[in-house]
Amino acid sequence: MLDPSTTHYVLLAAHLIVGFLLVFFAARAFKRTRYPPMLLLVIGFTLLIIGETVIEDTFSFLQSEDLQKIIEEGFEIAGFLVLILAVKKS
Numbered sequence: 001m002l003d004p005s006t007t008h009y010v011l012l013a014a015h016l017i018v019g020f021l022l023v024f025f026a027a028r029a030f031k032r033t034r035y036p037p038m039l040l041l042v043i044g045f046t047l048l049i050i051g052e053t054v055i056e057d058t059f060s061f062l063q064s065e066d067l068q069k070i071i072e073e074g075f076e077i078a079g080f081l082v083l084i085l086a087v088k089k090s
Contacts, residue, residue, distance in 0.1 A: 019049035040086030051075025
């Protein structure tokens with residue numbers, strides 16, 4: 001059985017790989033079509049992935065867990081707002 005830290009890093013890697021595959025395919029679709037809402041999807045998905053994975057581990061040095069959570073949630077909320085904008089414009 002995997003120890004908790006190994007499990008955490010395996011799940012983090014899987015999350016990043018799948019998330020950035022989504023961003024990659026969306027970016028490729030935007031490059032092909034030049035459809036502006038597709039660019040908004042790329043930005044929104046990127047913010048969600050960064051907020052959920054990168055920020056969580058990057059800002060772990062902060063003494064305040066509340067501040068870390070606020071930064072993380074801020075990225076996610078911004079990502080969702082950009083996704084809403086993309087859907088509204090399409």
